[in-house]
Amino acid sequence: MNEGVNRQFYLHRRPTGRPTAEEVRRRDAPVPQPAEGQLLVRNYYLSLDPAIRGWMSAEPSYLPPIALGDPIRATTVGEVVESRHPDFAPGEFVVGLHAWEDYSLSDGTFLMKVPADGKYPLHYYLSILGAVGLTPYFAITETAEIRRPGETLLMSAAAGAVGSVGGQIAKILGCRVVGIAGSDEKCAWITEELGFDAAINYKTCGDLVKAIADACPEGVDIYFDNVGGAILDAALLNMVHGGRIVFCGAISAYNGDGKVPGPLNWWQVLARALTVRGYLVSDFFPRWPEGIAQMSRWLDEGRIRFREEIHRGFENTLEVFLELFDGANTGKLIMDIRED
Ligand SMILES: NC(=O)c1ccc[n+]([C@@H]2O[C@H](COP(=O)([O-])OP(=O)(O)OC[C@H]3O[C@@H](n4cnc5c(N)ncnc54)[C@H](OP(=O)(O)O)[C@@H]3O)[C@@H](O)[C@H]2O)c1
CATH class of the missing domain: 3.90.180.10 (Medium-chain alcohol dehydrogenases, catalytic domain)
Incomplete structure (x- = not known):
């Protein structure tokens, strides 16, 4: 320089x-x-x-x-x-x-x-003490509305920065967590090292709707969407009645021409009485110190890896x-x- x-x-x-x-x-x-x-x-x-x-x-x-x-x-x-x-x-x-x-x-x-x-x-x-930790922290503690222990949370881009931490937070808070990621190595990492209950390689699993159904036999209570597109469509067909979708990102569309068609299965929002909430970590900026304090505690206790x-x-x-x-x-x- x-x-x-x-x-x-x-x-x-x-x-x-x-x-x-x-x-x-x-x-x-x-x-x-x-x-x-x-x-x-x-x-x-x-x-x-x-x-x-x-x-x-x-x-x-x-x-x-x-x-x-x-x-x-x-x-x-x-x-x-x-x-x-x-x-x-x-x-x-x-x-x-x-x-x-x-x-x-x-x-x-x-x-x-x-x-x-x-x-x-x-x-x-x-x-971990910035957006990577705080994005999933506030999304899961505030926006996802976990209602009872054992709810199934499905995470896309699950081996990514936000997804991998978000899955661990959901586990700490008592969810059963299933991740979707793009390689066998990533799937092994989130299940064997991070404690996710199951993982789906969306590039090799074939019928993704069926793969999610197999991994989430009681349906998906909360879908944490980082990706949009075909994965969102497959998740919509697996949501429980009254399920919640946290719309955190849509990376599958970011390099397109901006003309993104709506989800093909959007009707399921009505049919299954779903709640879809857009989420921005910046809305929680005044509360970031509180999030940093909690993420630091989990980090010090060895409960979060990244x-x-x-x-x-x-x-x-x-x-x-x-x-x-x-x-x-x-x-x-x-x-x-x-x-x-
Ligand atoms: N709302 C908010 O306040 C907020 C704040 C921060 C981030 N975000 C969003 O959170 C998401 C994750 O961000 P991040 O920083 O943690 O990135 P990241 O997950 O570390 O990296 C992106 C990952 O997304 C997956 N991916 C890329 N293209 C894909 C596609 N077409 N279909 C499916 N998966 C694809 C890739 O993993 P695979 O190998 O699994 O494909 C890639 O490694 C992004 O959508 C981002 O915009 C939102």
Whole structure:
């Protein structure tokens, strides 16, 4: 990293499928200076999340699309290096919504201080003590409405960052948990090491509706949807009367052209009196400290396991990001951009 230079990946054109270096380009910009009420963060780690692909599209979402010419938005953890903001001082570490760049300006919105006790590595605040832990934590404790012990929770992208942690939280809270993942190795990991009760490899199982029925003989009480598409359709045909669907993500559609047909089996929402709830972890931002405290306790007690895949080198960011859509990642994807 050269002093005075802010390396950035920025959105040059909106991608229609997988983003390439044609649409997401590299440039060197000057390091910005904070105005009154702002602070400057030097980013250490970038979080690579499927949602970033959605923000590259023009479709309206829970955040505005990334503007053409703007750096690619991402959650980062870094150090405050300059501050003209009353609540933040140089030397403090923060996690916030910034970008694929060395230095980001912030006005303090959606910015959280990371405890300075050094108990956990900084990158944990992008994974287990960040969205990876808190997304399933609030989704399962607040949105899924577990009603009785032994309910069956079906998790898609179950070996992914959110899914693998979510399945373990549901187990702690007394559910029977069945995961859907894209390889035998992933299925073995979630059942043998994470304690899921059963797993389905959706790429080799054949009839997915039947595979879910076999793995969930009493039906699915709660479907935790990270994927949408054909897996959602198969889950809909296995829901119990009064079942609940937590709509957390739709990764199967993120690299498409934006014209996603509704679920073919949507009628089942009526026929089975289902509750479908859209879920955003950001809605729980004021309660993140409470979620971090609980996730830390479970972590310290050895009740939650997780995997991180930390890649080094800012220049590799786009290439590593695309692993998310190939199923190639085996843990939370993080870039360490401090050195190349
Ligand atoms: N609502 C919220 O507040 C919130 C917050 C964070 C994340 N999310 C969502 O949670 C989901 C998981 O995110 P994550 O960061 O934990 O990613 P991740 O699960 O670590 O990685 C994505 C995984 O999804 C699976 N996948 C990719 N394309 C697929 C397809 N076409 N069909 C089925 N599975 C596919 C792949 O695993 P396989 O090998 O199993 O295919 C891949 O490894 C995403 O949809 C994300 O947008 C939502």
